[in-house]
Amino acid sequence: MESNQYDLLEVLNNIEPAALTYQEWVNVGMALEHEGYTPAVWDDWSRRDPDRYHPGECARKWQSFHGAAYEPVTAGTIVQYARDQGWTPPYDPGQPIDWDDTISADGIVVDRNWVEGREISEPSKWDPAGELIRYLETLFEAGENIGYVVKSWKKDEKWLPADKGLYDRTAGQLIEALSHCSGDIGSVLGDYNPEAGAWIRFNPMDGVGARDINVADYRYSLVESDGMDLEKQHAIIRELELPVACLVYSGGKSLHAIVRVDAADYAEYRKRVDYLYDICKKNGLEIDPQNRNPSRLSRMPGVVRGDRRQYIIDTNIGKASWREWKEWIESVNDDLPDPESLEAVWNDMPSLAPSLIEGVLRQGHKMLIAGPSKAGKSFLQIEMCIAVAEGKKWLGWPCTQGRIMYVNLELDRASCLHRFKDVYKALGWRPENLGNIDIWNLRGRSKPMDKLAPMLIRRAAKKEYIAIVIDPIYKVITGDENSADQMANFCNQFDRVCTELGVAVIYCHHHSKGAQGGKKSMDRASGSGVFARDPDALLDLIELETTDELMKQEENKAICEVCRQYLDAHFKWEDDLSLDDLCSSHQMLNYCENKLDKWQWEALQRIVNAAKERVKAMTAWRIEGTLREFPKFPPVNLWFDYPVHRTDESGALGDIQPDAEKPAWQKNFKKKRTPEEAKKDRMSSLEEQYESLKSFNEDGKVTVKDLAESMGTTEKTVRNRIKEHGGFWIDEGNVGKK
Template sequence: MSKFNLVPLLSSIDPDESYATWIQVGMALKLEGYPLSIWEKWSKNGSKYHEGECAKKWNKFGQNDDIPVTGATITQMAKDRGWQPQKSKNIAFDAKLTDDDLIIVDSSYIETDEFKEPSRENWRPIDDTIQFLKTLFRPDEIPCIVVDSFQDKDGKYKPKGQGYYFHTCREIIEKLKDRHNFSEAIGSYDIAAGAWVRINPMDGDGAKNSNVTDYRYTLIESDNLPIEKQIALIKELQLPVATLTYSGGKSVHAIVHIDADTQQEYKERVQRMYQICIRNGLTVDTQNKNPSRLSRLAGCWRDAKWKDKASREIESGKKQFLIDTNIGQPDYESWIQWMEDQSDDLPEFVNYYDIKDNLPPLAPELIEGILRQGHKMLITGPSKAGKSFALIELAIAIAEGKKWFGWQCHEGNVLYINLEIDDASCDARVAAVYDALGITPSGRNNLLIWNLRGKVIPMHQLAPVIIRRAKKLNLKAVIIDPIYKVITGDENAAGDIAKFCNEFDKICRELGVSCIYCHHHSKGAQGLKRSIDRSSGSGVFARDPDAILDMIPLVVSDSKKTPYDEEADRAAGIRSKPTAFRISGTLREFPAFEPVNVWFQYPIHVPDEAGFLNMAMEDGSLADIQAKGREAGNLVKKAKKESRVVQVDTAYEALSIGDEPVTVKAMAEYFDVSERTVKSYIEQNGKYKCGEGKVYRNE
């Protein structure tokens, strides 16, 4: 599967473009693991689609392909047609939506109206031109109109020269009203070519970008969609359109408000508008970015022929006619705000008095007394606490409807996502846990395992894939182990982690599942902290989940008898010594529970039903620190005492001078202790004896 979702990129590619393009898209989608339905849905956007043709081709893909076509082909196609990947930025969470969120239209199901040109009898070209100019330009502004053209080698007519830019909009309109003739007011144009106008007002000294006086509009044009669909998408997106004109060809021309103060702001706003349009299925021509761009002038003929040139009677042709003016939002900023309002995906306000007598039912419990269906749970603990085994035990408990750490689980389908260990090791762990629990897999529900070690992608990319793949699996829980593999941004930054945790909300909401995940403790002793504060990183980890279960090691003295029969363990081939943990919790939906003590005897956790661990100290707690302090002090004293005893030999040799005996007083001064203490050292040493204040070797 490709590392990111290829489906949005398809809106940049025309299925009617060529047979080769159509086939390559299908081959790439199949290779990357997408279903046939995605290719069919995209293909239906074109006029060449035939029912059943996609399925026939799809079944043959991969059989005789010498060179596989991958998702990179679709990415490059999209880039060549104007799509640009959004640059990743490590910035704090912003409550405003990103452009990736501003997708409000499913272009595959947009409703369209029949497109009709006005009849020759009902069309008044001069009125169209006047209305067009009055809408776009202020009276004293200078429009730049181009009537000269030439026919290129490809047979297409194209504008020639800089155009007519010597009169104000007021002056041009007055001429049109007075003479009722386009050619006499502005200049004659070739009816086979049509006429054009620059989309922004000019200064009267030229027709370059530098001559633009107001960065007011951009041109939205798409010539690879049916006319009806172009118009429907423009209206559905509420683009701030000043004028909407039929070009007389394959497209409509929407001159759209950008309302920028500077050329740089114009460039940024145009780029943003184009990308939002593309993401919503309106594949715009990205060559129209410059502010002096030409657009078709309403009120002119195109591809036309004279029946009688003298009488100005036209035999046939296409009309560059004005479809509408001032539709959608009034300006660029209003449009962006409207898009965000449509895209927030938030529910409506609810009046409590409307629902107080018929309150909605609470979500059913998944883990009784701990977690509801559709809610989130975080398990925290130190390294090697068996967190992964605990999650596997939970996955089995849900799949089989068993108890977990003493809490009853309601059975259903569950997906366990392994991000950390290789496939074989993960599968072996599940088998070992089933065996140790004494459970035979019933098969009543699905325990699905997704091994992603070495294939991990960031959570904001992984979440949509989980949702898409699991949509029809009727899951009750998704378990992600561990989350450090998919965290993006700074683990200690509240904004980054808030955005990260929102991905779990999406999974819960879209699939109706409980999302369960684990995270490690921060460095250092945790016993002096509240259980809610022990996870590494931002405090958002503690505030976000509906339930937090924390595992902290317990201090169990080697001298104390454990409830495990060592002889039986050895006979069974169990070599590891059990470790002890206390599980405490912080719950949003349920009352607090008494901490649960468990033994971790590889590969499962076993509740301490005998109560052996009730009085055990938590590792790093105040009692543990004090006990370790006392023990350390006693050890220091013992070592010092033992050192003194050993050093009696050294002191005796150092104080021996000739035949003079060593005195107790001299040895006391040597050690800087009392004579009574020295006598104790000598007695414990065993090689010497005291008498009449002197020290002698034993014979």
């Protein structure tokens, strides 16, 4: 269970009892009882809601939990209540720490093994009113309401505040009265028990109540640690340079540091206090987590507690503000390398990272493949995975052989695995190194990249990958795609994977809308320009508009090829035809018809017809590159012959110009389609959109509304096209194939 991964008391401290209903409050008690805690834990936590707290009620209620006939309430309930109030787990508990794992040192400033205690000194002259005036003047403005408690009660040999105290007097009023009380602060605040001392709230209140909702300004947090020597507490607080407004001796086992957090609201206060407590804990200062609340009471200086006094040790120490302190903490632990002299390495240059794709990408670097829909970008990446695994060429570029991971975020598991097998078959390569390809199927389970990166690193750390492919990245984008700073942070996650694993990271992204031919390759990717400028290699695909003549040439080549393959399988025949005949589909078919028997001829005709249909579905593409490590390569022209891309060996695509590069009179000029062609396009579009949505939707369902949104038309038009097609059914808005 998830709750077992956390310190339950730590989780409980992130729940405000005042925000729960009575039944939810009871559920917390039941959960604590079920998990083996004592009623004292429930009672101590319940005190944080003084308006509803009644001494002894928790103990009485606890007795009714034993043997009760109800479904047990477990720790998971407490975890859920904490989540509902904004708590998030401080780490991903999905994997235990291994012996070889590194524990982060971020935020560690103090080496606790070498801390020397720092002495604290009691004021030479005891001035109770002066102590409290100094405290009020340091922390508050004159018109701000102050909360304090002077009444106390004793429990288990410990003195506790007896009520919520007073909160309707301002700092100015108290300072004025204290200035004229002749040292008798009891005449101003009310008499307190000198055995117990007195308490004061360190944040200004609204004058109406004493709960968290009554805090007027989330200005300070309390740092208290009573589990170590006082002088060591003092030393660590000083060495951490906490932005302490006032440091008070409690008269007991701890110092009370009133630390500036200057939060804008309660949500920011929680985040800053969590960060503050985390840094203190990492540096050996064990903080009492019950002190997180902004309405918490702290020890009031200027009063006596037993045989000791509560007094101010110092004011305004450490950094001047929260921002300055946080920047300092992060700069101390930035893990950045020191600058190095070029002279020192001039004659001993480090080795360059070896190539992953020769002339295009090095290992440990990043590559982006950008292109429009229907370019087969996922197939292109699968081809590259196979080329790396088998140590073969990808689009003509030699690849280094090694192990590669394919992170599948879009396809269901079965479809993804079948794609790999289909591509292997279409390439005609023997699957001799399948162990070099790992597939991580995350459809329906993908997370934002900042959450996915550490999980990916953990799983890949010991696998010796040389490359990781993430397909597609729109599934893991964090933030606004058009925001440069947010996308820079997103792209930094790829750097993190590259750096920590030493692998190349390859990912694809879609083009922005509109014509792309006249743009530079790095300006075509959708969103912020960070996408195109961040990777070390950018491969960009643009579609080439083919002509009828060119497609007839491809059909001729395809027919000749299948004829040759069929004849090779059944006859010894090449000497019968000239070189010209071998390149003519007409001559090849004539020859086959005369040489084959009736059954063979019919079989070949079926293969030829399939080849013709395949050619009709082929699309032409051009890859242009922007490289950081290598010279620019000439454009690569290729055919997308489902399910693989094949380079254009004939050079027929080299003369095709993208639309924006054509003369003005040719731009956007399209041959008028016949009614039959228009209908075929409509039906083809309907089928493609249906299959795409069926694959994309986790439940596999497709609705008329889905199709209308995907096709950019109305639901009425979609219904008409479905009726025209005849191969689909509609039932209450759901669409399926007959």
